Amino acid sequence: MANGMEKQGLDDLGDMEVRRRICMNALLNRPWIERDKDPQLYYWAREQYLEIRDWFAGYPGYSVIMNRRLIKLEKVPVEARSWMGFEGFKEPIDYALFTYGLWYLEDKSAGDQFILTDMVKEIKEFMNEQGLNVDWKNYFHRLSMARALKKLKSLNVLYSIDGQESDWAADAENHDVLYECAPCASYVLRTLNKELSSYQSMDELCDLPEEEDRRKRQLLYRKYLLEPFVGMNSWEQDLFYFHGQKNNLIAQVDKMFGWSGTKYKEGILFFSSELVGDTELFPTLSAISDLVLLFCGKIRMLYELGEVHKETVSSGIIRLTRSRIEQVLLELQYENGDRWTKEYRSMKSPLLAEAVCEHLEQWEFGRWQDDMFFLLYPVGGRYHIQYGDVEIEE
Numbered sequence: 213m214a215n216g217m218e219k220q221g222l223d224d225l226g227d228m229e230v231r232r233r234i235c236m237n238a239l240l241n242r243p244w245i246e247r248d249k250d251p252q253l254y255y256w257a258r259e260q261y262l263e264i265r266d267w268f269a270g271y272p273g274y275s276v277i278m279n280r281r282l283i284k285l286e287k288v289p290v291e292a293r294s295w296m297g298f299e300g301f302k303e304p305i306d307y308a309l310f311t312y313g314l315w316y317l318e319d320k321s322a323g324d325q326f327i328l329t330d331m332v333k334e335i336k337e338f339m340n341e342q343g344l345n346v347d348w349k350n351y352f353h354r355l356s357m358a359r360a361l362k363k364l365k366s367l368n369v370l371y372s373i374d375g376q377e378s379d380w381a382a383d384a385e386n387h388d389v390l391y392e393c394a395p396c397a398s399y400v401l402r403t404l405n406k407e408l409s410s411y412q413s414m415d416e417l418c419d420l421p422e423e424e425d426r427r428k429r430q431l432l433y434r435k436y437l438l439e440p441f442v443g444m445n446s447w448e449q450d451l452f453y454f455h456g457q458k459n460n461l462i463a464q465v466d467k468m469f470g471w472s473g474t475k476y477k478e479g480i481l482f483f484s485s486e487l488v489g490d491t492e493l494f495p496t497l498s499a500i501s502d503l504v505l506l507f508c509g510k511i512r513m514l515y516e517l518g519e520v521h522k523e524t525v526s527s528g529i530i531r532l533t534r535s536r537i538e539q540v541l542l543e544l545q546y547e548n549g550d551r552w553t554k555e556y557r558s559m560k561s562p563l564l565a566e567a568v569c570e571h572l573e574q575w576e577f578g579r580w581q582d583d584m585f586f587l588l589y590p591v592g593g594r595y596h597i598q599y600g601d602v603e604i605e606e
Contacts, residue, residue, distance in 0.1 A: 231256040233470040234489070235264060239276070240437060240469070241490035243367055244284035246396060257283045267468055272437055273421065273430035277403070281395050286402055288418055290434050295574040298363055303356055309346070310360040312339060314400055317369065320393035325373065328380055328389040332357060354381040361389075369397040428453050432461060436482070440494060441576035441591050443479045445527075478528060478590040499553045500571045506544050507537075507568055508577070508592040514540075515593070528590030537565045537586060551599055 235257040238245055247254040257264060261278055268274040268285060277284045289296060301307060312335045320326070332348055339346050346353055358381040364370040375389035404411075405419055420427045428450055435442045447454035458480065462473035469491075471482040484493060495501035511530060514520045520536075523529045538561035545564070549557045556564065569586055572578045578588040 228260065232260050232264065233468065235260065236267075236468050237470075238490045239264070239268075239283065239285040240287070241492065244282045244396065244399065246282045246368065247280065248395075249368065254283060271429065271464060272433040273419075273426070275403070277399070282399060284399055287438065288402070288434065289438050290418065290431055292414070293439075300359055300363065302359070303352075305346075305353065305356045306359050308339075308344070309335070309357050310363055311401075313360050313364055313370075314397065317364075317393055317397040320397065322393060322395040322397075324393045326391055326393075328361075328375070328377065328391065331391070348384055351381070354384060357381070367396070367400060369394045369400055429457070432457060433464075436461065436465065436480070439576060440574075441479065441481070441589070443576075443589060443591070444477075446479075476591075476594065481591070481594070494575050499556060500567055502597075503541075503544070503552070503556060503564075503568055504571050504575075504577070505595050505597045506548065507540060507572075508588075509596040509598065510540050510544060511588060512593050512596055523587070528593075530588045531581065532586045532588060534565060534584055534586070537569065538562060541565055541568060548599055 235245070235253065238253060239257065245254050245257055258278065261276070261283070265276040265278075268276055274288065275286045277286065298306070298310070301310075313331070315338070316331055316335055336346050336348060348354055348357075358377040361370065361377045365372060371392040371394055373390040373392055375387060377389055379387040380389055404417075411417055420430055432454070435446060444451075458475060462475075462480065465471050465473060465482060470486070471484050473480050473482050484491060495505055511520060511532070515522075515530065520530055520532070523531050541564045542561050545552070545557070545561075556567075559567070569578070569580065572586075572588070572592070573580070576589070577592045578586055581587050
């Protein structure tokens with residue numbers, strides 16, 4: 213979701229509505245709201261639980277779990293994207309070991325303590341029984357396990373009492389870690405409507421209803437709630453339905469989350485005036501967002517000069533070669549490099565192009581068509597910034 217200044221101020225809203233919006237954004241962006249960690253937010257969500265539960269059930273088709281420990285929204289994307297993965301995970305085995313870590317914790321109660329050596333021994337034996345190879349003598353397998361354990365700790369489902377998994381990864385024979393199981397360990401994995409083995413494809417895991425209108429509505433809301441940008445091409449098969457739902461979608465999202473929706477030719481963009489909170493906004497606080505905005509502005513200028521062209525008039529997509537991207541970034545680096553962080557000021561053009569394109573992909577501004585061509589979506593043309601001097605009044 214993008215950042216803007218088009219939303220009614222929270223001061224003009226009633227206390228209950230302000231609290232509901234805060235809770236809705238927290239549920240959408242956090243793994244859960246834990247009572248012991250954030251008691252005020254937990255009780256705010258609990259006092260409006262029925263309205264929150266009914267809205268999520270009726271529009272995106274999500275369930276809300278509430279008990280005396282936490283309140284959790286079961287979020288399911290329409291399509292799994294690479295940027296939805298865990299930050300810091302590098303290999304598929306990281307996710308496998310994360311899951312088997314949760315499997316190990318299933319037999320533990322809150323407060324139970326155990327050592328890492330016992331944990332990895334049981335995980336290895338069970339995985340080998342399933343025909344999956346893991347060897348703790350392999351340094352890279354230990355590194356993957358360490359990354360999985362760090363993620364479990366960051367989710368507060370596992371506490372380290374003594375020792376560090378990074379030391380164990382470096383030298384397993386001479387280091388160990390003492391852990392304690394947290395109360396929320398059993399709530400990490402999603403609750404499915406039926407046995408996992410009964411699903412035949414990834415699409416079935418979305419658990420969308422068979423009734424056509426409900427299915428369309430849930431797809432619509434899931435995409436706009438979980439994806440940073442949803443283009444008009446997403447609704448080619450249901451264009452009539454989408455046009456009929458646009459105003460209602462904007463009104464519902466504004467009411468429940470406080471995001472302002474604006475209709476453009478390429479789709480609907482949602483903006484938030486709140487610069488802090490649970491929602492991740494574009495541009496981010498990272499310096500790479502500034503570079504992306506400069507890059508998009510430069511491409512827009514080149515388009516207006518006729519130096520780059522759209523793929524087709526209707527799509528609005530601009531296709532750029534890797535060398536063209538590097539050339540544009542080198543020009544920006546020469547013109548503005550003194551204002552950039554040291555990392556990007558000294559970065560070579562191939563690495564700079566990779567960093568910028570990766571950020572563009574994460575925010576659905578474009579994608580690589582192949583190893584040579586990058587497709588820049590028209591949403592990038594909505595941003596145009598430049599550096600300037602600002603006088604500060606004393």
